[in-house]
Amino acid sequence: MDSDASRAQPIIEARSIDWVPTRERHGKLWHQAPLWFLGNFQYFTIPIGFIGPGLGLSVGWTILAGTLGIVVGTFFMAFHGSQGPRLGLPQMIQSRAQFGYRGVIVVLFAALFTYVAFNVTDQVLLADGLSSAYGWNAEVVAVGSTLIAATLAILGHDWVHRAFRALLIASFPFMAIVSVAVLLGSVHGSHVASSHLGFTTVGFMAEFSASAAYNITYAPYVSDYSRYLPVSTPTRRVIASVFFGASASAVWLIALGAWLAVHLNAQDGLTALRAAGNGVVGGLGSVTAILSAAALVATMGMNAYGGSLTLLTAIDSVRSITPSRRWRLGVTVVLTVVWFAIAEFITQNAVNTVATALTLMLYLLVPWTATNLVDFFVVRRGHYAIRDLFTPTGIYGAWSARGLIAYAIGFASEVPFMVLGQLGPVSYTGPVARALGGVDISWIVGLVATAVAYLVLARLVPIPDEAARVAASDAWLDTIEASDAGPAGLSSSGTALGEVAPEG
Template identity: 55%
Template structure:
């Protein structure tokens, strides 16, 4: 498979105002890099600025946890989960690749299929739960037919995902600026006591307290919420200039992704305790209408639109995951048509599951979050250890598209570390249908993901001590020279050379994993 596509015409360039994105899983040429670093913050803020996030706040109170303890557990979990998620963002500008293509360096050209199942489950699982939230919520609030709603939101999110990267960024920015003022008004109303709940909700609030099990369930749910974004992140930063600084993009993504749930999860917990609600959209409508007449309905619609846009995000990354899997078995030429067909197929799958097969929202939410966390934690540990400590950002990008390349078809170190993490997490797992023996001994406290991070990350680091990373130097250098041809082509948007230096290497503390690559000075700082 070619690692770059032909240079698109102006009408098909992903940055065009009305164009469908032409790229899929291939490397993004340097001449086509665009976007501003600051846009990553609002993008990931809006990604969590929706009813699913609000519903995470319901978990603790449902288990008897007080509002204060729910907020504390959520804050701690969010910081931990977002820490791991945000560091994946740096890989996008440096490598210009979708996240799971880069994972071939750790798991092999074909071995990456083992982890693709986990990531695809995440993308489809989120959209199934999102469909259940929207179907039930709009039926409850407005009396709309749930099946018709499910089909409608699937079509909208599929179309948004088909138009692709730039349209997702645009939609998220517009919805951010429309939603934020309304949420500010609602928050002010809550803080000033303008929102009150029914009398029957008072006993629940009075009886709430603290248990370690409930605290850890809330902590784990919020940690998993942003860790499960890890396979997405570089999909939406891969068009940024390669000169984008690691610290800057990590910070932008971190504060964006952590900001909105730190805002909405406490509101969700407050709604559960004070209003006694179990439906996030109904809670938004009831609380908003108490502050300003009609605000609840407006916020409900904006919240649904934000969630539908996030479903487009899941569909887009899900398609890249499927195409990566297909290419790993049978090399293909990537492009627009294959991405459109894959997105459409995924839309049918989650629409049927969310509208026909699964209806229990609370069970679906709890199990989906935990399963996503269990499956992704070993992957994120291996991927980050490889990128920041083993290869330190130096990869032969062209070899990621070759089954006979330097990374091999099956990379045993990554695969062993991933499977070992899953196996050793099992005794710590807590699900509605299974509780591991260690978790039982701990009274139902779930610390499985902490064990997975330590085991998979630590084992991979140990196993790669015998890996001769310096021997990859000639392949990395040859890959950079090959990519340089695309880096200096004429941009379809501006007609001028991009001016980017293709030999740029990230700074990871002064150490160079590949000794053959010279340091490059005097690079532009890129968009800030």
């Protein structure tokens, strides 16, 4: 291993939204699968399996629909993982190539709202769930979980990976025992008559869409956690690691949720998990549920870390800043205060409103993921002028018409197919969705429409001299690497930290 790459890392991550030089690429490929496995290995995932039975779907059909949905959704999510090693950049900084230095704010809003909304929901579910199940003080749970999540986010990339691996090792055996007991019929409870359950088109498509959407919302996170991998890391292996990690745990717990919904009439993921485990051996369910809650707290830390990078990118897109540990710490504190305050003022019933808002954010994120992936894998094939991503006067411009137009086309195409639940006084079901019996396939339409629109626009609106600018940027980055000037990275002005920009 390169001696520079193996240097001891600081306790608090020094990087934020700047470029990670190859000398600092200390990540390991095998860390990816455990990270994304645990990301879905908590009781927030279990209720996804409640959807099908609630609409008349049997356990078998629910598991099939959930599995297909997870496979499709994770397929798109996993491809973002390969962008980290190739570029050494956070996800949303790379998106400037499609939308422009300032134009990326359009999608930053959706991504940032998603991070905050997930943490609001998680905080409420943790506080209410642990209070109801164990009699713990809800306020203490809320404060404690928030502080732990914020601390994990401040410590940064490496500590998130470490925490996730440790929690996976601790929780996996307990969850496995509960699941095997369920499979062998060792768990008994208030059995719900299931003779009326079978196949329904609405139920199957609702379960499929919800499962696919569940992992697509992870798309803005992925390269944030793969950007420390060496450039030489094989693309296919990164994609495979992310895919199997994120999909395996989700399929597992959705299947468990479907069984709990039908056989135990489960209405709450944490309560059902505790009851099922305790039905096998006294105390097993209690321990399993607590470990699952701990995994959810760690996931809040992951959300806070990604949210801080997204907020920094938004600030930098309006007012250029020099990325630093201090900036990342400051915005993490701000985000923490925001999500904690919102969560304190809503009840568990209001979480349904937040979930509906997250559906709206999915509608906004789908055109982004299509644009980003088509640009990276088809149009530019992974070749970017990284230096130009840090200045509004670079080849990607302040506002990129082709990305913004494709995004608008994709979102507009979703509207007739949308099914948006009650969001305050507003709810909406598109005309096509009504004709389909309330089935929401808008995200599928949005993916296809955006991808086609961006491909067409990329051919109609080429960027002149892009290859030359990419070569010049690569050569300049090689110069920085060769200088061995310490932890050099790119600032928002396109210069290396501690370096002077070359003339001309």
